[in-house]
Amino acid sequence: MEAINFTAKTKKLELVNLPVPKVTKPDQVLIKVAYAGICGTDLHIIQGEFPCNENETFTLGHEFSGTVVDVGSDVKIFKKGDRVSVDPNSGCNSCEFCHSGKPHFCPIGGISNTIGIYRNGGWAEYCVAPIVQVHKVSDTITLEQAALTEPLSCLAHGFDIISPVTVGQKILITGAGIIGSLWVCNLHLQGHRNVTVSEPNSNRLQMLKNLNTGFKLITPDQLKKNQQSDPNYKFDLIIDCSGYPPAIEHAVTILNKGGKLCIFGVAPPHAEIKIKPFDVYMNELKIFGVLINPFSFPKSLGLIEAMGDRYLNYENLGIKTFPLKQYKEAIELLKKGTIAKAIFKF
Structure with missing residues (x-):
């Protein structure tokens, strides 16, 4: 599969071919990515201005939607073909912050364990995510709109x-x-x-x-x-x-x-x-x-349903879609402000 990898130590961003990831744990979901956004945070990461995984090369992308293609043995609420959006953030569920309902402050999880910033993310044709971070998208929401779930959350x-x-x-x-x-x-x-x-x-x-x-x-x-x-x-x-x-x-x-x-x-x-x-x-x-999105993904999906095409039309918002291979052009246009947002379309 095609993916865009980033190496923090050298600030190297490159299009690569990788094996399709597999479900290796009972609570995992394999998602075929449909849309994946480029966030302003991604630009900061690429420029070395925002913390990320410095220990190994990883796939960027923390805003994405797609379709379930495989599930682990413990996954009961999702099945192949379900349309989903992924919350990239999670806590450890054990520390004081997590037990206090503030997983975004978790020193182990939170923003220090984000999919697409510390773990492989959605700038790829496929991505694996734990079930607790996957949200089903209703029939009234398009996968195009669902790609905006994370920023709206x-x-x-x-x-x-x-x-x-x-x-x-x-x-x-x-x-x-x-x-x-x-x-x-x-x-x-x-x-x-x-x-x-x-x-x-x-x-x-x-x-x-x-x-x-x-x-x-x-x-x-x-x-x-x-x-x-x-x-x-x-x-x-x-x-x-x-x-x-x-x-x-x-x-x-x-x-x-x-x-x-x-x-x-x-x-x-x-x-x-x-x-x-x-x-x-x-x-x-x-x-x-305001730090990320604790427990606000359901609210975000509700917002998307309420906004609909009246507000979330890509053309009206200044959003342009690109194939992965045009990632350099997408980033350049975003930096120039010629477009409001770039989103990879698979």
């Missing part, structure tokens, strides 16, 4: 953290890559209309118009000009999807009293921001981090 977790978010609040989204676009979809679905999106890439702003939400679309320069011309230009909620430290720093200065800042985008581990603690104190500001 992170979004669902983030929405739980920042809730309540009252309709009518003034909201700003910074960064209009695919995650920013999915937040746009979610907020519009929930009935929010007083939403502004700030993005420096004109192509991405143009793509957002295809979603037909009526949200205000501006550049960071326009955002700063609005702030300078109106001292009351503030937001009740700011969701940073850029992971860009200057944007996060600026966001704190335009939060309304009692406002919330959600740091959703992944910044490089070495990045730093400066904020004034007095402003946090005086204005009772709330800053939230």
Whole structure:
């Protein structure tokens, strides 16, 4: 089978031919991959800016959907032909965090054992996953849409953290890559209309118009000009999807009293921001981090059913599909911001 492997020590990414993996444990499921996304985290991994498996070469890809082709002897709820999406994250089920319902903080599992980051993932024709990380996709969801389950599950977790978010609040989204676009979809679905999106890439702003939400679309320069011309230009909620430290720093200065800042985008581990603690104190500001997706895959699948083609149409979202052999082109277009997301189609 074709697969894209990554070696962290040399930062080498290459298309290879590998044997089709086999089910070797009773709780495993073998999946024929249909769609596998390239995440911003993958770009950070390739550039050496995000932790991953440094001990051995592995197959990337932690966002994917497909069809079950084989199951282990203990697997009862899945059968060959079932359409599924895979949650790449799991805990050890033994530590204090796992027992407290916080497996994303697990020092053994969590983000330190992710499929496609530490274990072989979905940038391949086939992938093996344990049953606890496999979710059946309903007949109302296409495998194309199901490829977005993982990013939407992170979004669902983030929405739980920042809730309540009252309709009518003034909201700003910074960064209009695919995650920013999915937040746009979610907020519009929930009935929010007083939403502004700030993005420096004109192509991405143009793509957002295809979603037909009526949200205000501006550049960071326009955002700063609005702030300078109106001292009351503030937001009740700011969701940073850029992971860009200057944007996060600026966001704190335009939060309304009692406002919330959600740091959703992944910044490089070495990045730093400066904020004034007095402003946090005086204005009772709330800053939230969001780490992956504990127990939010079912919520994500519910979101996908509710969004449907109205929001999750690839063309409207600026998503382009590629065969594996075009991985270099896919990554390059994604870096340039010419497209919002690249997804491998098998």
